[in-house]
Amino acid sequence: MSKYTEDDLREELETKEYEYGFYTDIESETFAKGLNEDVVRAISKKKNEPEWMTEWRLKAFEVWSKMEEPEWANVTYKKPEFQEIAYYSAPKQKPKLNSIDEVDPDLLATFEKLGISLEEQKRLANVAVDIVVDSVSVATTFKKTLGEKGIIFMPISEAIQEHPELVRKHLGTVVPPSDNFYAALNSAVFSDGSFCYIPKGVKCPMELSTYFRINEGGTGQFERTLVVADEGSFVSYLEGCTAPSRDENQLHAAVVELIAMDDAEIKYSTVQNWFPGNSEGKGGVYNFVTKRGLCETNAKISWTQVETGSAITWKYPSCILKGNNSVGEFYSIAVTNNFQQADTGTKMIHLGKNTKSTIISKGISAGKSQNSYRGLVQISSRAENARNFSQCDSLLMGNKCGAHTFPYIEVKNKSAQVEHEATTSKIGEDQLFYCNQRGIDTEKAIALIVNGFSKEVLNKLPMEFAVEAQKLLEISLEGSVG
Amino acid sequence: MDLKEKIVSSYVAFEDGVNINSDIHEIRTEAFQNFEKLGFPSKKLEAWKYTSLNSILKEDYSIFPDKEKSITLAEVKKYFIHDIDTYKIVFIDGKYSSFLSETTHDNIDVCLMSSALSKKKYKLVIENYFNKIAKQDNLTSLNTAFSKEGAYIHIPKNTEVEKPIQIINFTTGEESATMLQPRNLIVADKNAHVQIIERHQSLTSNAALTNVVTEIFADRHSTVDLYKIQNDNIAASLVDNTFVEQQSNSVVSVHTFSFGGNITRNNLNFFQKGEHIDSILKGITIIEGKQHVDHHTLVHHIEPNCESHQDYKGIYDERSTGVFNGKVIVEKEAQKTNAYQKNNNILMNNKSTINAKPQLEIFADDVKCSHGCTIGQLDEQALFYMQQRGIPKKEAKALLMYAFANTVLESVKVPEVKERIMKLIATKLKVNIGFNI
Incomplete structure (x- = not known):
């Protein structure tokens, strides 16, 4: 699958600490630290938003200020000081960019280091990239091709200006601002994100992709993504993340909302590689994300995620299976090393008849990390013939790390069939011996076995991502042998 | 006056009936303060997310039933396993019934907690084992605060008890609502073997609430089999707190059969303090109506080379609710642990509910741990x-x-x-x- 050879890997392992830990010096316009009603208003004003949007944000802020930070997750960390964060940071730029030449060369260099050269993307890959650097979308490519099909793919701030009726209709319907602490915070202060609308019956011809980066020191990233797939449409959406090295913990509280109308299908893939902190557990990103999708009749939402980064991950991509015959899927690999902590999983809420859901979760813990699966399968009393299959496998490397499983199963219908299995194991001595015998050294053997362990999930990723994800897995487990 | 206030204010009266200058009373007082602070559990607590006690806490329970009622063997014979010879420790409304019981001091001790707590002969055992593994949570603390009576079983080393022991608590319903807090202690010394059958039975349809704590200590190479038969009438609720501590090579199995009662909550905790231990937790639940059964298990693997087997089956009809919350913790020293957990459920009716939460918390890498949970039909x-x-x-x-x-x-x-x-x-x-x- 990959041209990436083992020698490349070794070289990489030797040379790099955190590959993407660089800092681009772009003159940023950053608000003073702290959060109050005025800051929310100012963000809204900055974005030139209509009145309803400002009101929406203010309402969310009001809700947020009454909420308390949740503590139920199986993670320990120093809580972020919410008044010490700057809530808006945008690269100072010319207001409008029509072609790539107008993009700041420094920024372009940044992308180059990230390996997503725009030119190359444009020429080779069949991917439209909506690049977000510190919350403001800088360039949107392939807009034209998509435009011909009637597909709207643009930064959400622009969508609020250009398609207010669509945004207003759907924003906050799946994840209401009052949903949880971080969703409320995001609703109040989100700076930008992506908006995607696929019209009736349209199959999106290419993978839509957004690359996020946190750039400016001390700023939080509050992304808002809204994907609406109208009746009978299909879209595959990719999201990838990298962040520069920082000593202080950075907060990332994103909200992703997916709406799959009748007969529509959304495939949402994530490769998350935020800075995990160094080997002493210093620094790293706090990733507190709310992701949820709503399925109408016959619709399907499929979440695939590869989580290798972040000091703390707190993320539960969920599906509300509202319509009859709708399908929800969740495929996840979560790798934790050193002092990382991950509490991740999914929620499958079965409301409609004949709804199906599949959960495959693979957790790999190494070093001194803690990896938790937390999931909910809920079958309501009206969900006749609902079917769920869950499988959570954990792989432990060493006895300083931990793997935890917290599945919640709530069934109120007798025709439901729910299965849950979980196993925990380590890499078998015999497997390693077999590889060693054949001249594969232990480090590579582990990479091989881990890849096999994760294959069920890796297979669900689009090709380009699968290659990147495989690479990430290997790098993340660097030095965990023994 | 709510139940908590009532309990708190009755503690002084309770103190009149016990020796308040003993070490035991210090333990009681500490537990009492703990309960006073914590109160009854609410659904806000993660451990009580699916079970609400509110409906049964409203009753005006009499905490020290004073009306005595004698019952004849004929009335209650059907509640005993009567076709074999057994030792029996029988309580009626929390008071020992010598007439229905058959205790012994012949090599083994099958007798009463009240005498164990007060007599010098038992002092060492009580000092070593009483309240050593019971958790400091709300209801266990409540029981400890009022601990006075219950079954005391001590099997010395290299002894196989020749017949099973039955522990039966009857509630006569003389009072309109009765609350009982039996406290049992079971100690099996090295290579001792014992089988115990435990039952709580209410004889009328007056409300009853039993909050029982049982501590079991199994020393090396011992075996303890405990069978809990829960087929009480619909006005009776039970909170059963059982704590088991095992030493190397011991085998302890607890079977819980939940067929009756209003709200039944089984807190079953195993602590493995040695190697090559086997812990067996099994249960069958068949309920209907508005009954509620909650199995809350914990197996704590602390040392290497141990096993645990959990197997819980449930069949739920009408508007009944079943809860299974199983937790397995494997400490980092507990390498080569095999921990299995299985929970299978059948829902017979669309108004019935099952909430399952099988959890694993694993800190060791060389282990085999699995859990399976299914919900389906015939x-x-x-x-x-x-x-x-x-x-x-x-x-x-x-x-x-x-x-x-x-x-x-x-x-x-x-x-x-x-x-x-x-x-x-x-x-x-x-x-x-x-x-x-």
Whole structure:
């Protein structure tokens, strides 16, 4: 699958600490630290938003200020000081960019280091990239091709200006601002994100992709993504993340909302590689994300995620299976090393008849990390013939790390069939011996076995991502042998 | 006055009846303060997310039933496993009934907690074991605060108890609502072997709430089998807190058969303090109406080379609710642990609910741990097959349910207990099958 050879890997392992830990010096316009009603208003004003949007944000802020930070997750960390964060940071730029030449060369260099050269993307890959650097979308490519099909793919701030009726209709319907602490915070202060609308019956011809980066020191990233797939449409959406090295913990509280109308299908893939902190557990990103999708009749939402980064991950991509015959899927690999902590999983809420859901979760813990699966399968009393299959496998490397499983199963219908299995194991001595015998050294053997362990999930990723994800897995487990 | 206030204010009265200058009373007082601080558990607590006690806490319980009622053996014979010879420790409204009991001090001690707590002879055992593993949570603290009476069983080393021991608590219903807090202690010394049957039975339809704590200590190479038969009437609720500490090479199994009662909560905790330990936790739950059964288990693997086996089956009809919350913790020293957890459920009705939460917390890498949880129906094809061969639907269904529950039944080592459970299942399923499994 990959041209990436083992020698490349070794070289990489030797040379790099955190590959993407660089800092681009772009003159940023950053608000003073702290959060109050005025800051929310100012963000809204900055974005030139209509009145309803400002009101929406203010309402969310009001809700947020009454909420308390949740503590139920199986993670320990120093809580972020919410008044010490700057809530808006945008690269100072010319207001409008029509072609790539107008993009700041420094920024372009940044992308180059990230390996997503725009030119190359444009020429080779069949991917439209909506690049977000510190919350403001800088360039949107392939807009034209998509435009011909009637597909709207643009930064959400622009969508609020250009398609207010669509945004207003759907924003906050799946994840209401009052949903949880971080969703409320995001609703109040989100700076930008992506908006995607696929019209009736349209199959999106290419993978839509957004690359996020946190750039400016001390700023939080509050992304808002809204994907609406109208009746009978299909879209595959990719999201990838990298962040520069920082000593202080950075907060990332994103909200992703997916709406799959009748007969529509959304495939949402994530490769998350935020800075995990160094080997002493210093620094790293706090990733507190709310992701949820709503399925109408016959619709399907499929979440695939590869989580290798972040000091703390707190993320539960969920599906509300509202319509009859709708399908929800969740495929996840979560790798934790050193002092990382991950509490991740999914929620499958079965409301409609004949709804199906599949959960495959693979957790790999190494070093001194803690990896938790937390999931909910809920079958309501009206969900006749609902079917769920869950499988959570954990792989432990060493006895300083931990793997935890917290599945919640709530069934109120007798025709439901729910299965849950979980196993925990380590890499078998015999497997390693077999590889060693054949001249594969232990480090590579582990990479091989881990890849096999994760294959069920890796297979669900689009090709380009699968290659990147495989690479990430290997790098993340660097030095965990023994 | 709510129940908590009532309990708190009655503590002074309780103190009148016990020796307040003993070490035990210090433990009680500390537990009392703890309960005073914590109060009753609410649904806000993660451990009580699916079970609300509110409906049963409203009753005006009499905390020290003072009306005494004697009951004849004929009235209650059916609640005993009466077809074999057994030791019996029987309490009526929390008070020891010497007439119905059969205790012993012949080598083994099968007697009363009240005498164990007060007599010098038992001082060492009480000092070593009493309240050593019971958690400091709300209801256990409440029980500890009022601990006074219950069963005391001590089996010295290299002894095999020749017949099972029955512990039965009757509630007569003389008071309109009764609250009981039995406290049991079971100590099996090295290479001791014992089988115990425990039952709580209310004799009228007046409300009853039992908050029982049982501590079990199994020393090296010992075996303890505990069978809990829960088939109380619908006005009776039970919170059962059982704590088991095992040393190397011991085998402890706890079977819980929950067929009756209003709200039944079983907190079952195992702590493995040695190597090569086997812990067995099994249960069958068959309920209907508005009954609620909650199994809350914990197995704490602390040392290497141990095993635990959990197998819980549930059949839920009408508006009943079942909860299974199983937790396995494997500490980083506990390498080579094998921990298995299985929970299978059948819902018979769309108004019935099952909430399952099988958890694993694992810190060691060389372990085999698995849990499986299923919720489904009886196999339509198997039903059809039997009906084709002339077995009526009701019986065919019952047969399948027997088969479903059989993995739990087959490890019951006392044949008479097994037979009794089979009969209870037949009554619950409203069938009469003339066969033996």
